[in-house]
Amino acid sequence: MSSSLRPLFHPTRIAVIGASANPEKMGFQIYRNIREAGFPGEVIPVNPKGEQILGTTSVKSPGDLREGIDLAVVIIPAKLVPATILQLGERSVRAAIIISGGFAESGEEGAALQEELARNAARCGIRLVGPNCQGVNYPYHNLCASWPLITRRGEMAIVSQSGTVGAALIDWASEDGLGFSAFVSLGNRADVDEADLIDFFADDPNTKVIALYIEGVKDAAKFLSAVRKCRKPIVIFKAGRTERGRQAAESHTRSLAGSDAIYDGVFRQLGIHRASTLEELYDFAKALAYVPAPPGPRMLIITSSGGSAIIATDVAEEEGFSVVPLPPGLSGRLRELLPSHCIVGNPLDLTGDTDAERYRTVLTAAEGYYDVVMSIFGDPIPGASRIMPPGRCDLVAYLGGAEVERAERRLLQEKKVAVFPTPERAVRALAKRLRL
């Protein structure tokens, strides 16, 4: 299955059906985003008036497109879409992203249109994302057929039944300097669903973790089979826990939201990490992509902030880590190496006058003693990004450092060292990497 999605993520040429010269219109914004994200191939605007858009003259009808276009992005009124798909099929287009709404989410008439759309696509061999979606963003191919324009490459694939939720996640990842490998907005899932995408990203070399926001699974058997085959970690936030939430979910994208308890049991059995908030979805994915799995639960906490370390200790103990005392050998060695006012214990408090070098001293001396070392930088500590070796089993939180923190956090994350904004979020995220 997954190979059939290749034209969606690796197209050679893209047609934008419903591209517009009016900057207020979605048809302009998407066409512009595709261009500005630096898509390497041809991008052909299609517009009945033949408008000039960003210097390119539109083709007037999908029927006029030349051969060799693999992907179409469609932003036209719903009632025109099914026939347009047939025209695209004749031009040998192989995948389409239907942004337009007005399908199953809008009532009976829309539902009939959506069925016609799906039938036509199947007949032509076109794979469909949507309709009623926010598109696809695959920065490794400079493909931003979506909005907002976000292009930073990373290792988390984001699949979402809500466009906004997906956009929020890739925006956080981009602001963090971590980036994402893909964002797919599922919309009404007339064809491509979460199972297809789990299949695809399981084989995608740029993706390390798959994070999904869903309101319900579309095809349970297909989903189970895709998850079972996938060797990469999967994190899911499933909405619709309450009765009114479930009702809202069912009216949103006509999902059968189903009983939350069943989802919970199935996710547990399949080894899916379940997030219960959007921030957990992001944090868990971030830890699974960027923090190596600790070989055991013994955690050393190094800090400049006593309070932050107490908070970390509480959460670590609650989440199954063990903040065990320093072994005497290490303790003695650290007393020699550190100024006398440092509190040599676990947590190890370097106190407020510390610089980054003091962390390096401890990280080096403590090597081999613990399963995971957590560094908490509290207050402005310049140079934190210089002393953290990337790829080591290190958990980092940085807080209370204002401008210095923001600069260092970004530098660290550009080196692929994940930095969490609070000790709690750091520890809870890493707990997902702990085999209990």
Added chain:
Amino acid sequence: MSSSLRPLFHPTRIAVIGASANPEKMGFQIYRNIREAGFPGEVIPVNPKGEQILGTTSVKSPGDLREGIDLAVVIIPAKLVPATILQLGERSVRAAIIISGGFAESGEEGAALQEELARNAARCGIRLVGPNCQGVNYPYHNLCASWPLITRRGEMAIVSQSGTVGAALIDWASEDGLGFSAFVSLGNRADVDEADLIDFFADDPNTKVIALYIEGVKDAAKFLSAVRKCRKPIVIFKAGRTERGRQAAESHTRSLAGSDAIYDGVFRQLGIHRASTLEELYDFAKALAYVPAPPGPRMLIITSSGGSAIIATDVAEEEGFSVVPLPPGLSGRLRELLPSHCIVGNPLDLTGDTDAERYRTVLTAAEGYYDVVMSIFGDPIPGASRIMPPGRCDLVAYLGGAEVERAERRLLQEKKVAVFPTPERAVRALAKRLRL
């Protein structure tokens, strides 16, 4: 009691004992922050070498200070502090902030020094903050005797046993554009404690809510009395829930952390809002300061993002709100006013093509029908800040809007409309304002 803290927050002249010309030193950074925050009175550096610091010549000894200085900020080795306090007492100084560490947190010897310090201060009638603390920041008097340099005025007073935790909170508030009324780092609490500060901020006209991070209460009777007298909302994050967390707390500032269950019961009885994470501490304080209390639980959710609204509905129902269906009158009116593809229900989905004006239409039409209206802006929606009337009982979440979101969020918050980064955090925070 609280009047005796006036010199701490409203000094006329400040002496910085241990000011330094070396930019690497805390004694430089604090002196510079006091100057750069725009303190309106005289700031006198005191330094045994008589250094020139930022253009001002230091006084060589506290004994050489002239009369009329009400506040001293002290950053000198611990062993010199008790005698210095006596000198300051002779110069009629009335309050001191002791930044220096090396007291009770560092062992027996330090504990003895701290007792001597407290005795000397009491003898001279000097109120002490600290020792071993990150100072005091009171932007309404342009007083930043702390770090980092953060100056944005707002309505939350932050009191913290951890300097870093306090600094993180005021940094978040400042980045949000909301600001804070005060930050006090308690340190070892040789004199001034959380009860004194609850007393003071209860009467402080700039403070609407008091948020505290503590590892343990210093004097239970005094604390209970201060909380009972305080008419403003209080939010507390108490660390040391687990056995190892409690041990770490006790070694951090020699607090008697005590049993968590007892704290929980007492907080509940006193009507204190207990936060269980740093972000909750911040969110709860933000809602209590900036979002009016809803008269009842009936919530209308307006959204551009179906998914975000489902998430909000789940949390609202879980937290005691009622996302009840639209009354027929309102429903009929909205169908007339809104484009036909909008989903008129509760949640009310304006769909992805909405602009800010469509929110205004609904907010106006819905007036009087619900106890609270939550607006969720999903994706870039310019002008959100223009249509939200400040001071109304409105809850706002904004996500997935990248640059537009960041600009609008700041504009909204500068108008004192609190904006939360996820629907969950918004609803959980507002739940603190709901009388169940």
